[in-house]
Amino acid sequence: MSHLDEIRSSFSIGALEIAKRMSEQIADSAKHPGAALAKEAP
Amino acid sequence: MMRESPGSMKKVMTPMNRAITVLLLLALSTACATHSKPIAGKPIRSIAVIPASNPKWYSFENAAPPVGGYPFQFWVNKLDSKSKAKRFNDEVGSQPNRLGTDFTDEVVTALRGHGFTVEVLDDVARPVNDPDNIDHDKISTSADAILHISLSEVGLYSSGWCRDYIPRVNASGKLFIKGQDDNIYDEDFSYGVDAKQDKKWDILPIPNLRIQVSRQ
Numbered sequence: 435m436s437h438l439d440e441i442r443s444s445f446s447i448g449a450l451e452i453a454k455r456m457s458e459q460i461a462d463s464a465k466h467p468g469a470a471l472a473k474e475a476p
Numbered sequence: 477m478m479r480e481s482p483g484s485m486k487k488v489m490t491p492m493n494r495a496i497t498v499l500l501l502l503a504l505s506t507a508c509a510t511h512s513k514p515i516a517g518k519p520i521r522s523i524a525v526i527p528a529s530n531p532k533w534y535s536f537e538n539a540a541p542p543v544g545g546y547p548f549q550f551w552v553n554k555l556d557s558k559s560k561a562k563r564f565n566d567e568v569g570s571q572p573n574r575l576g577t578d579f580t581d582e583v584v585t586a587l588r589g590h591g592f593t594v595e596v597l598d599d600v601a602r603p604v605n606d607p608d609n610i611d612h613d614k615i616s617t618s619a620d621a622i623l624h625i626s627l628s629e630v631g632l633y634s635s636g637w638c639r640d641y642i643p644r645v646n647a648s649g650k651l652f653i654k655g656q657d658d659n660i661y662d663e664d665f666s667y668g669v670d671a672k673q674d675k676k677w678d679i680l681p682i683p684n685l686r687i688q689v690s691r692q
Binding site: 445447 | 518519520523567568571575578579582583586587590592621623625627630632643644645647649651653660661663665667668679
């Protein structure tokens with residue numbers, strides 16, 4: 435694996451890890467939007 | 477005490493009163509129409525996703541260790557990083573860039589797996605120089621909510637004390653209902669350099685993902 439491939443691969447791993455965690459949270463918030471909005475209210 | 481019979485109302489319904497009543501009813505019906513979107517608290521079943529754009533520039537930071545007492549070291553390092561960043565971007569940019577697309581695909585697949593109907597807004601209008609700065613008011617969708625995801629920064633960083641570079645991938649996601657001020661979801665994520673141990677959403681770099689890059 436070349437340096438460039440290794441770097442690209444590290445970016446992909448990071449983006450996919452974030453995508454997994456983010457989508458879990460988004461799904462949870464979308465199923466209970468009231469709770470999320472109440473948390474934002476002052 | 478005098479009481480009016482129900483029929484007496486007809487006598488006071490002059491043409492003017494009728495016109496006012498019709499206008500009031502029309503106003504009420506349009507007011508209701510503006511609230512056709514889901515109200516806060518109602519579960520969301522469909523999501524329109526504004527895809528993350530592919531990075532146009534990769535940050536490349538080489539914070540070389542300060543040489544004792546040399547006052548211009550900060551600027552020397554800065555200029556050095558700038559020239560390396562240009563070379564790095566020339567190299568990385570020589571191959572097709574699908575990072576934003578892959579990131580979006582992963583989020584969309586996961587949301588569909590959770591049972592949501594997902595529409596990807598591929599043709600959303602984007603400013604050329606700032607593709608993630610999208611006017612949400614101009615988005616047309618029948619979905620219950622809109623999700624805007626973006627990669628805010630992607631690149632490499634070296635502390636200068638070692639030869640290794642650590643990847644940096646920062647991203648954000650915002651879920652909102654069009655026309656409502658509050659977001660249902662709004663979070664920033666960091667992978668690698670900017671990840672903080674005390675921030676539970678961040679993802680610390682994996683040691684074997686440290687990369688050696690030529691410092692010439």
